[in-house]
Amino acid sequence: QKEVEQDPGPLSVPEGAIVSLNCTYSNSAFQYFMWYRQYSRKGPELLMYTYSSGNKEDGRFTAQVDKSSKYISLFIRDSQPSDSATYLCAMILNNNNDMRFGAGTRLTVKP
Amino acid sequence: GAVVSQHPSWVICKSGTSVKIECRSLDFQATTMFWYRQFPKQSLMLMATSNEGSKATYEQGVEKDKFLINHASLTLSTLTVTSAHPEDSSFYICSASYRGTGELFFGEGSRLTVL
Numbered sequence: 682q683k684e685v686e687q688d689p690g691p692l693s694v695p696e697g698a699i700v701s702l703n704c705t706y707s708n709s710a711f712q713y714f715m716w717y718r719q720y721s722r723k724g725p726e727l728l729m730y731t732y733s734s735g736n737k738e739d740g741r742f743t744a745q746v747d748k749s750s751k752y753i754s755l756f757i758r759d760s761q762p763s764d765s766a767t768y769l770c771a772m773i774l775n776n777n778n779d780m781r782f783g784a785g786t787r788l789t790v791k792p
Numbered sequence: 793g794a795v796v797s798q799h800p801s802w803v804i805c806k807s808g809t810s811v812k813i814e815c816r817s818l819d820f821q822a823t824t825m826f827w828y829r830q831f832p833k834q835s836l837m838l839m840a841t842s843n844e845g846s847k848a849t850y851e852q853g854v855e856k857d858k859f860l861i862n863h864a865s866l867t868l869s870t871l872t873v874t875s876a877h878p879e880d881s882s883f884y885i886c887s888a889s890y891r892g893t894g895e896l897f898f899g900e901g902s903r904l905t906v907l
Contacts, residue, residue: 715896724798724885724901725836769836771896782836 687783700757704770711772716755760790798899813871815886822888825869830883876906
């Protein structure tokens with residue numbers, strides 16, 4: 682079993698839809714949770730960074746962490762064609778930087 | 793946000809030559825830097841972790857003599873692909889860990905093509 686599971690998609694939605702991206706993980710020691718967006722032929726860029734459980738909102742993006750269920754989500758409201766990219770979840774352990782990535786979900790937002 | 797600069801963004805070289813890729817944290821000190829390799833349609837694969845002033849820790853299956861990593865300062869790490877072969881052609885990405893929070897910032901990546 683992989684430490685981090687993420688449905689690779691692809692996921693296709695119409696413009697304006699709410700997008701829900703999810704990851705599950707098996708190691709309860711993970712403390713920091715991140716979502717990265719990667720456009721084709723570019724390096725990943727950090728979108729959201731959350732410590733422990735709870736919600737964090739930034740513009741159209743909301744990140745949720747449910748540590749009891751070992752489940753994290755990224756919601757994109759009013760999705761735009763420019764949101765079309767691969768979204769990677771990532772998490773690191775506390776007190777060190779052992780990072781694990783999900784496989785990435787390829788999202789296409791159609792105009 | 794913090795910026796990590798990776799150079800060169802793309803490089804083409806002949807088989808047998810060595811190629812150096814630089815990763816710099818421009819506006820913060822990075823105690824730890826990571827090097828990844830990304831194969832087409834796959835996620836990032838962590839190659840090694842380097843801490844400033846010490847030897848890099850390589851992931852299982854990564855040849856340390858093939859991929860030389862040097863983390864000479866808190867703002868610079870280099871990856872040297874020695875005696876490159878066509879199978880080394882890939883997208884290499886670095887990331888730097890912000891001192892204190894552990895937040896990671898990624899470079900833009902370097903596309904290596906070995907002829």
